Amino acid sequence: MKNVSVIGLGYVGLTFAACLANKGFKVLGVEVDARKMRMIATGSPPFYEEGLSDILRKVISNGHLEVTSNVGEAVEESDVMFICVGTPSKPDGSVDLS
Numbered sequence: 162m163k164n165v166s167v168i169g170l171g172y173v174g175l176t177f178a179a180c181l182a183n184k185g186f187k188v189l190g191v192e193v194d195a196r197k198m199r200m201i202a203t204g205s206p207p208f209y210e211e212g213l214s215d216i217l218r219k220v221i222s223n224g225h226l227e228v229t230s231n232v233g234e235a236v237e238e239s240d241v242m243f244i245c246v247g248t249p250s251k252p253d254g255s256v257d258l259s
Contacts, residue, residue, distance in 0.1 A: 163187070166236070167245055168246060170201055171247070179217050182220035190229070202227075
């Protein structure tokens with residue numbers, strides 16, 4: 162089983178992490194918001210996405226998805242990392258990729 166990290170457990174990151182974990186990958190999710198991290202760790206997503214609650218409870222309970230706020234741990238433990246954080250905008254509304 163490959164170890165995967167997903168940095169940012171928002172709408173994209175959490176759904177992606179839960180689906181990977183549901184397919185058998187060992188996933189370490191990184192989230193800096195302590196409230197969101199506690200919710201996710203107990204199997205409760207901080208937003209609604211159809212079917213996500215059931216999958217999240219399953220992958221948390223079977224150990225395929227764990228959450229942390231430690232990016233260093235994620236880097237050390239992972240074969241592959243996905244960054245799923247928001248992309249900031251410039252004052253003119255264009256994407257700031259710096």
